[in-house]
Amino acid sequence: MNLPPISRRSFVSQSTMGGLALASMLSREPLHAGSGLSPGLHHPPRAKRVIQLFMAGAASHIDMFDHKPELIKRHGEKSDFGEYVEAFQNGLGPWMKSPFEFKRHGGCGKLLSEIVEPLGEVVDDISFVHNMVGKTGVHSQATYLQATGFQLPGFPGAGSWVSYALGSENEDLPAFVVLPDHRGFASNGPKNWGSAFLPTHTQGTTIFPQRANPIEDLYPQADFVTKESHGDGIDLVNRLNRMHLEKRRLDPRLDSRIRSYELAARLQLSATDALDLSKEPKHIMKMYGLENPKKEYPKEINPEEET
Incomplete structure (x- = not known):
């Protein structure tokens, strides 16, 4: 009799102790901020x-x-x-x-x-x-310590923990955003705001406000992709993802990945307005030093940006 292969994760989850442990882990996963308290919290989050x-x-x-x-x-x-x-x-x-x-x-x-x-x-x-x-003067390790609390890779960034605990007040926008210096990333790059072993939807979304496309790969670049076909493609992927998830209910990684894809789809509609600074009043723009915005800035340090 040929039995279908079973993954180690599935084997553990289907065993008695493994199932109990996984159920316990899932029960501690926080709810969306708008849906009430996370299990285990004894008070509403104030931050x-x-x-x-x-x-x-x-x-x-x-x-x-x-x-x-x-x-x-x-x-x-x-x-x-x-x-x-x-x-x-x-x-x-x-x-x-x-x-x-x-x-x-x-x-x-x-x-x-x-x-x-x-x-x-x-x-x-x-x-x-x-x-x-800290116990190191090496930039990459020190940056890990600053961003995640550990000198070695493989741990969530501080923003991922905050996102995991508090959720988001807006389902159409990411809870954790990163605004890197346009001259380049710090040591380790995106690993500083990765989710590691937390759900993937808690990782940071990188935004470059000065670029024509502030969020990379958010919109399709191919000329043959129309608005209608793009929407149909998203619907198809969502159906396939849900079918895949139905057969693997005990794997929280799948649901987290689906939530990330769904957020990306909603971002295509909400990001344009959220990142449009043209409607902000002049006094607000001046407070942030944006009264004379440019599309491009010098890569080297310059007085205009530093003052």
Whole structure:
């Protein structure tokens, strides 16, 4: 008797303990934000959005807002971390204090260096986290640590976790969007905002606002694809996906992938309006430095963009 092959995932899911474990995992998968609380949450989520600015290659925190009295004391001495530390290049030199002067600002008395002195006007409204450490000076590993909390690849980006927990208030737009520098990605590129082992629909959607097509591959480029045929193609793919899913109900990856495709289809209708800045009032455009937008910007650093 020839039996059809069975995948390891199917075998585990059909076994008693495997089925219980998978059912437990599925019960913890969050509901859409608009449909109520996720199972296990004992209170409604209050946060509605999270904005993270990651500026790879920025000035050292030691030169901006992380005052190091011990570093000043040991300036010029041979460096010793007490354990192996991977250096970016040329080994490790002597201890070096910041070349900038620090002064206290605000009611909290926060020490800021002279190069970020204007922050002193709002320093009481800013939270500084000074107990974060890393064990590598290699850009790619440090970027992983910043983006995912781990130095090695294979873990979801912070935005994916937020998307997974809070869902989206708008079914037609992605919950997690990424606006990369048009001059290039940071180390690791899209892996910094990937979903890893979380559902694929929680990964970041990359948007380039200054491009004619801000979201890559969102619209068909072939001349022979009409609006009607494109819609028929989407309907056909959706039917095939659902038929495939019916036979594999215990594999959450399929449902997540289908949700990603369906979001892409809805984006084709909603993205144009969402990314159209021409209707924004002038004072809003000026607040974001967009009063004189261009279609293209220089790839190198330039005063117009930096100020």
